[in-house]
Amino acid sequence: MFWQQVVNAIWLGAVYSLFALGYTLIFGVLGILNLAHPSLYMWGAFIGLVCVTTLHLPIWLALPVAMLGSGILGILLDRIAFKPLRARHAPHLATLISSIGASIVLVNIAQGIFGAEVSRFPFDIFPVHVFNFGGVSVTLLQLTILGISLVIMVALRWLIMGTRQGQAMRAVAYNTVTAARLGIPVDQIIMQTFFIAGALAGAAGVLLGLAFNSISPFMGGPMNLKGLTVIVLGGLGNIEGAVIGGFILAFSEVMSVAYLSSDLRDAVSFVLLLIILLVRPNGLLGHSSTKRA
Amino acid sequence: MLKVSNLCVNYGAIEAVRDLSFEVKAGQVVAIIGANGAGKSTTLNTIGGLISPASGKIELEGRDISGLRSDQIARLGLAQVPEGREVLATLTVEENLRLGAYIRNDHQAIEADLQSMFERFPILKTRRKQHAGLMSGGEQQMMVVARALMARPKLLTLDEPSMGLAPLIVNQIFEIITEIRAQGVTLLLVEQNARKALQVADYAYVLERGQLAYAAPAAELRDDPKIVAAYLGE
Numbered sequence: 001m002f003w004q005q006v007v008n009a010i011w012l013g014a015v016y017s018l019f020a021l022g023y024t025l026i027f028g029v030l031g032i033l034n035l036a037h038p039s040l041y042m043w044g045a046f047i048g049l050v051c052v053t054t055l056h057l058p059i060w061l062a063l064p065v066a067m068l069g070s071g072i073l074g075i076l077l078d079r080i081a082f083k084p085l086r087a088r089h090a091p092h093l094a095t096l097i098s099s100i101g102a103s104i105v106l107v108n109i110a111q112g113i114f115g116a117e118v119s120r121f122p123f124d125i126f127p128v129h130v131f132n133f134g135g136v137s138v139t140l141l142q143l144t145i146l147g148i149s150l151v152i153m154v155a156l157r158w159l160i161m162g163t164r165q166g167q168a169m170r171a172v173a174y175n176t177v178t179a180a181r182l183g184i185p186v187d188q189i190i191m192q193t194f195f196i197a198g199a200l201a202g203a204a205g206v207l208l209g210l211a212f213n214s215i216s217p218f219m220g221g222p223m224n225l226k227g228l229t230v231i232v233l234g235g236l237g238n239i240e241g242a243v244i245g246g247f248i249l250a251f252s253e254v255m256s257v258a259y260l261s262s263d264l265r266d267a268v269s270f271v272l273l274l275i276i277l278l279v280r281p282n283g284l285l286g287h288s289s290t291k292r293a
Numbered sequence: 294m295l296k297v298s299n300l301c302v303n304y305g306a307i308e309a310v311r312d313l314s315f316e317v318k319a320g321q322v323v324a325i326i327g328a329n330g331a332g333k334s335t336t337l338n339t340i341g342g343l344i345s346p347a348s349g350k351i352e353l354e355g356r357d358i359s360g361l362r363s364d365q366i367a368r369l370g371l372a373q374v375p376e377g378r379e380v381l382a383t384l385t386v387e388e389n390l391r392l393g394a395y396i397r398n399d400h401q402a403i404e405a406d407l408q409s410m411f412e413r414f415p416i417l418k419t420r421r422k423q424h425a426g427l428m429s430g431g432e433q434q435m436m437v438v439a440r441a442l443m444a445r446p447k448l449l450t451l452d453e454p455s456m457g458l459a460p461l462i463v464n465q466i467f468e469i470i471t472e473i474r475a476q477g478v479t480l481l482l483v484e485q486n487a488r489k490a491l492q493v494a495d496y497a498y499v500l501e502r503g504q505l506a507y508a509a510p511a512a513e514l515r516d517d518p519k520i521v522a523a524y525l526g527e
């Protein structure tokens with residue numbers, strides 16, 4: 001029983017991390033909380049679904065297409081909701097409100113197109129295969145989700161720490177003026193950051209959509225608080241922190257559902273968020289890693 | 294190389310620079326000196342594309358750059374050592390230097406330049422994997438100069454590179470400036486340390502409250518009693 005929960009927490013944690021990485025990346029580079037991030041997650045899931053049901057693409061192709069789509073949505077989100085405010089040096093509150101507005105618009109458009117009811121992937125979309133390890137069962141889907149999430153996370157870390165683009169991104173995160181003096185096209189870097197964040201959210205959307213086989217315009221709702229909890233746990237803007245935070249949240253959720261009550265799933269994030277804000281407001285790992293390398 | 298004509302820059306209602314015209318010829322070291330608030334940094338930041346001028350023209354190699362963004366101007370060959378250094382503190386020393394060459398694509402030459410910077414500034418080699426913010430002020434200033442040189446600029450502007458540094462380090466900085474000039478880089482140097490600036494410069498401009506007060510070869514200004522009284526102390 002216990003080890004079964006551990007296994008469940010691991011793959012769920014990997015997807016939470018994936019989701020939260022985009023959230024924290026935007027915070028690290030731009031210092032803004034993008035509350036429309038969960039809507040990109042939802043859109044990623046729908047794009048994946050449309051790829052499979054309408055375009056009859058295989059799921060391994062639907063995932064990258066969904067990432068591309070939600071990445072482009074991320075760029076549009078920036079151009080429409082954030083860039084005009086940035087140009088006017090608007091206060092953070094304005095940006096926050098703008099992101100809530102954008103989120104409402106994105107949810108409503110999805111509701112208009114796909115309807116309010118829950119949509120599902122076709123059942124034969126992914127081979128059902130269960131592995132048994134001494135009483136602990138893992139599905140091929142769960143292993144695949146875990147694998148894909150880890151690969152994306154490693155790739156992201158390499159991008160940020162090991163490439164010229166990543167250096168430029170961290171320079172922009174640290175000081176846009178200095179970055180511009182060095183010839184770094186700040187606006188372009190911000191665009192890339194939104195693309196990457198959107199793509200990460202989209203990947204998480206497809207993977208969780210597959211795992212729970214339930215996609216709806218409102219699936220982003222609970223992710224808002226979860227994402228926030230994860231990135232506050234890890235320290236706002238902290239890449240490694242978001243990964244650790246994702247696993248902590250998944251473990252807490254899975255364990256409290258298993259041993260306390262299934263009503264608690266969404267309350268767990270709230271409790272964790274409260275505790276961390278009281279005890280370690282800078283997060284477990286302290287400060288922003290996009291800013292502090 | 295650089296020609297500034299009738300430049301006016303305002304911060305809201307404050308007129309920081311008024312009707313300023315000056316020129317930097319290729320291969321020259323030109324100094325701008327002036328008291329606090331005279332508008333020196335404003336002038337450099339406007340040339341660098343960080344502030345847009347109210348009026349006037351800025352030409353780099355004959356091309357009007359006054360409407361361009363900062364990163365576009367950097368690509369045209371302007372490198373800046375800004376006031377207060379602007380170290381990317383959370384990036385490593387090596388990453389700072391590499392970002393200096395962000396506008397370049399000649400990978401082999403970049404590696405070679407990096408090595409020669411490490412030779413010229415051994416401390417940067419020792420600290421290459423450390424966060425740049427952990428170095429001393431003098432080391433940071435060396436790094437920012439090296440970072441600017443990594444761009445292989447045509448024109449390098451330096452805004453008070455000696456500010457806040459011990460006399461020994463200040464001497465080192467000016468030695469480096471002399472070296473850079475010997476390599477054929479054109480320099481526009483802003484300094485409060487007017488004595489030092491006039492020693493290395495060919496030509497100098499004196500700014501007073503946003504306006505040009507004097508323009509003459511540096512050697513002449515060094516001996517001008519008015520300049521000596523106002524800017525060279527004693």
Ligand SMILES: Nc1ncnc2c1ncn2[C@@H]1O[C@H](COP(=O)(O)OP(=O)(O)OP(=O)(O)O)[C@@H](O)[C@H]1O
Nearest residue numbers: 304307309327328329330331332333334335336485
């Ligand atoms: N961001 C700003 N907003 C408003 N006024 C400013 C700003 N920056 C500079 N000023 C004003 O513009 C004038 C010129 O400032 P500037 O920084 O160019 O002077 P400076 O010659 O570089 O001085 P210092 O030697 O102290 O660096 C000053 O009166 C200053 O108060």
Ligand SMILES: [Mg+2]
Nearest residue numbers: 333334335376
């Ligand atoms: Mg100044």
